Amino acid sequence: MKTFSRLHEKLSQGQFAVTSECGPPRGANKEVIDKKINLLNGYVDAVNVTDNQTAIVRMSSIAASVHLVAAGLEPVMQMVVRDRNRIAIQSDIMGAYSLGIRNILCLSGDHQKFGSQPDAMNVFDIDSMNLIRTVRDMRETGKDMSGFDLDVAPQMFIGAAANPFADPFEYRVIRLAKKIDAGADFIQTQCIYNMDRFKEWIRLSREQGLTEKVYILGGVTPLRSAGMARYMKNKVAGMDIPDDIIKRMDGVDKKSQADEGIRICLETIEELKELKGVSGVHIMAIEWEEAVGKIVKQAGLK
Amino acid sequence: MITASQKPINEIIGLVEPYKKVLILGCGTCVKTCFAGGEDEVAVLASALRLSFKKMARSVQIEEMTIERQCENEFIQEASESIKRNDAILSLACGAGVQALAKRFVKDVVLPGVNTTFIGIQERPGIFTEECSGCGNCGLATFGGVCPVTRCAKKLLNGPCGGSQKGVCEIHPDTPCAWHLIIERLTTLGQLDSLRTYIPPKNWNTSLSGGPRKLVREDHIL
Amino acid sequence: MKLETTPKLTLFHCLNSFEETSSQIDGCEMKTVRMACSSMTKDIHLLKAFEAGADAVLVLVCPGKNCRHAEGGLRARKRVDYVKTILDAIGLDGRRLNIFNTTAKDKGSITEIIRNTIQDLQTMGPNPALNRLN
Numbered sequence: 130m131k132t133f134s135r136l137h138e139k140l141s142q143g144q145f146a147v148t149s150e151c152g153p154p155r156g157a158n159k160e161v162i163d164k165k166i167n168l169l170n171g172y173v174d175a176v177n178v179t180d181n182q183t184a185i186v187r188m189s190s191i192a193a194s195v196h197l198v199a200a201g202l203e204p205v206m207q208m209v210v211r212d213r214n215r216i217a218i219q220s221d222i223m224g225a226y227s228l229g230i231r232n233i234l235c236l237s238g239d240h241q242k243f244g245s246q247p248d249a250m251n252v253f254d255i256d257s258m259n260l261i262r263t264v265r266d267m268r269e270t271g272k273d274m275s276g277f278d279l280d281v282a283p284q285m286f287i288g289a290a291a292n293p294f295a296d297p298f299e300y301r302v303i304r305l306a307k308k309i310d311a312g313a314d315f316i317q318t319q320c321i322y323n324m325d326r327f328k329e330w331i332r333l334s335r336e337q338g339l340t341e342k343v344y345i346l347g348g349v350t351p352l353r354s355a356g357m358a359r360y361m362k363n364k365v366a367g368m369d370i371p372d373d374i375i376k377r378m379d380g381v382d383k384k385s386q387a388d389e390g391i392r393i394c395l396e397t398i399e400e401l402k403e404l405k406g407v408s409g410v411h412i413m414a415i416e417w418e419e420a421v422g423k424i425v426k427q428a429g430l431k
Numbered sequence: 432m433i434t435a436s437q438k439p440i441n442e443i444i445g446l447v448e449p450y451k452k453v454l455i456l457g458c459g460t461c462v463k464t465c466f467a468g469g470e471d472e473v474a475v476l477a478s479a480l481r482l483s484f485k486k487m488a489r490s491v492q493i494e495e496m497t498i499e500r501q502c503e504n505e506f507i508q509e510a511s512e513s514i515k516r517n518d519a520i521l522s523l524a525c526g527a528g529v530q531a532l533a534k535r536f537v538k539d540v541v542l543p544g545v546n547t548t549f550i551g552i553q554e555r556p557g558i559f560t561e562e563c564s565g566c567g568n569c570g571l572a573t574f575g576g577v578c579p580v581t582r583c584a585k586k587l588l589n590g591p592c593g594g595s596q597k598g599v600c601e602i603h604p605d606t607p608c609a610w611h612l613i614i615e616r617l618t619t620l621g622q623l624d625s626l627r628t629y630i631p632p633k634n635w636n637t638s639l640s641g642g643p644r645k646l647v648r649e650d651h652i653l
Numbered sequence: 654m655k656l657e658t659t660p661k662l663t664l665f666h667c668l669n670s671f672e673e674t675s676s677q678i679d680g681c682e683m684k685t686v687r688m689a690c691s692s693m694t695k696d697i698h699l700l701k702a703f704e705a706g707a708d709a710v711l712v713l714v715c716p717g718k719n720c721r722h723a724e725g726g727l728r729a730r731k732r733v734d735y736v737k738t739i740l741d742a743i744g745l746d747g748r749r750l751n752i753f754n755t756t757a758k759d760k761g762s763i764t765e766i767i768r769n770t771i772q773d774l775q776t777m778g779p780n781p782a783l784n785r786l787n
């Protein structure tokens with residue numbers, strides 16, 4: 130079987146994969162990327178490079194991904210449909226592939242209302258479902274969206290996001306099925322704090338045979354403080370943090386909260402490893418890349 | 432209806448500033464219904480402008496008139512006498528009305544007194560919501576009568592994004608998630624199957640992306 | 654700006670909040686406008702009162718839930734607030750327009766409201782849109 134990337138290869142071998150995240154800088158400083166590369170290299174199988182996340186203008190995901198490729202760290206280039214129409218999307222995917230990028234994560238993108246430039250016009254020419262399909266069709270048929278035969282068609286390992294914690298819950302499995310139909314090879318989920326709900330989502334997905342068709346990487350984010358936990362619970366769209374977690378963070382003194390956050394994260398990973406239908410973990414240590422190596426080592430993933 | 436809201440009064444004062452005789456021309460259709468440019472709003476704006484100019488010790492003549500529809504020539508005709516005797520027309524109609532006047536009276540100054548906002552409905556007294564973007568290719572049959580092109584902040588056609596919680600859109604707690612409403616409606620109608628249906632990329636050619644649009648009815652052209 | 658002339662007041666009221674026969678208050682020239690219900694308070698009438706020369710405009714409505722037509726006082730208050738924003742925007746000062754809940758019987762309170770209004774006008778000065786050549 131043909132594999133499209135190293136991440137794909139690892140997953141196809143049935144090994145528990147680890148991905149992580151790297152947010153490009155708000156500027157053109159390559160050193161910021163290099164620093165993050167050093168912290169992550171050797172610990173993870175691939176690193177998501179975010180695409181102007183939370184609609185804050187940053188170095189492009191493609192460029193930052195290329196820096197990772199050069200350093201031998203495999204990127205998962207994130208791409209949102211917020212800022213590009215279908216012409217730019219296809220063009221950027223071809224360009225990214227030519228630069229050595231082999232994984233893509235297809236997203237809608239956070240609304241610009243929350244970003245640094247809320248006055249901007251958004252695009253949303255196609256939705257994330259159709260972005261997935263576009264990359265798949267390029268790969269499978271060798272054609273672009275117009276049906277034109279491409280000289281060399283991008284052959285990427287295609288990822289999509291899933292949020293088992295968003296409402297309406299019943300629809301979340303249907304949405305996953307649709308993304309698989311569209312061509313998603315792997316799924317990275319929203320951060321898991323509510324394990325019961327996550328397990329229920331996996332159970333329903335398994336019942337429909339979906340976990341056989343796609344690699345699911347459970348998302349985790351180590352909490353750095355009780356304040357961060359509260360902020361995420363109240364301010365971040367689509368986030369589900371049960372009160373127990375907040376209480377647990379509150380229960381230790383300030384200096385030890387980061388350690389407690391990592392402990393919660395490790396416990397979550399332990400459960401994910403045992404959960405049938407879960408193929409890996411996606412560690413999103415937001416601006417805390419130092420934590421990733423520690424988590425990977427302590428979780429026995431390296 | 433097409434909704435609009437009156438421009439801030441100081442912006443209007445700035446617009447009419449160079450003129451001595453101003454006709455405030457209301458429109459008795461959509462903008463009347465949304466309290467932006469009907470007879471009542473014309474009267475209030477005229478009164479406010481008169482007070483304001485008196486305060487500035489400036490002599491400006493303000494004439495008030497409201498016609499049934501500013502977007503149709505036969506109604507516009509009624510205003511031609513008034514338009515002729517003024518230096519500028521401050522139209523309280525939507526952008527279509529303003530431009531219809533400008534087309535009809537090529538030598539007269541036509542100024543907009545309202546900001547045209549959207550195609551919508553009055554959900555309850557005093558609250559207007561956007562429902563349609565006039566995309567030129569209606570898919571409401573697929574979406575249980577709720578338009579995701581207009582009412583989903585990300586124009587998603589294949590289901591809700593991950594930011595929707597408790598039926599509320601991530602962009603604002605007052606904004607219902609269009610997809611939540613679609614799912615509710617389809618559940619009620621027993622058409623949940625259509626949620627699995629794949630919706631291909633939208634053809635935006637019929638929308639403003641295809642350039643200014645024109646509607647031709649051959650059978651009505653003489 | 655000191656008042657050099659007798660302040661002019663226009664008083665809108667519903668049937669139950671004021672009696673036309675109430676004695677005039679010294680120190681002002683008052684016009685009264687009787688409305689069957691305070692819900693008839695309209696923005697244009699309030700503005701026209703200023704155009705007609707009022708230095709201040711008062712709206713008297715029934716207290717809270719006592720409105721005979723349920724929501725009259727509430728509607729009146731909303732419109733008064735709206736006109737206040739217009740007055741502020743054009744530099745006439747929204748404080749020239751006020752709404753109070755009164756009952757016709759409570760003559761003392763009404764007298765006090767009017768006295769306070771006259772007092773406020775001493776500092777606000779006359780309607781700035783008047784007494785100017787036009």
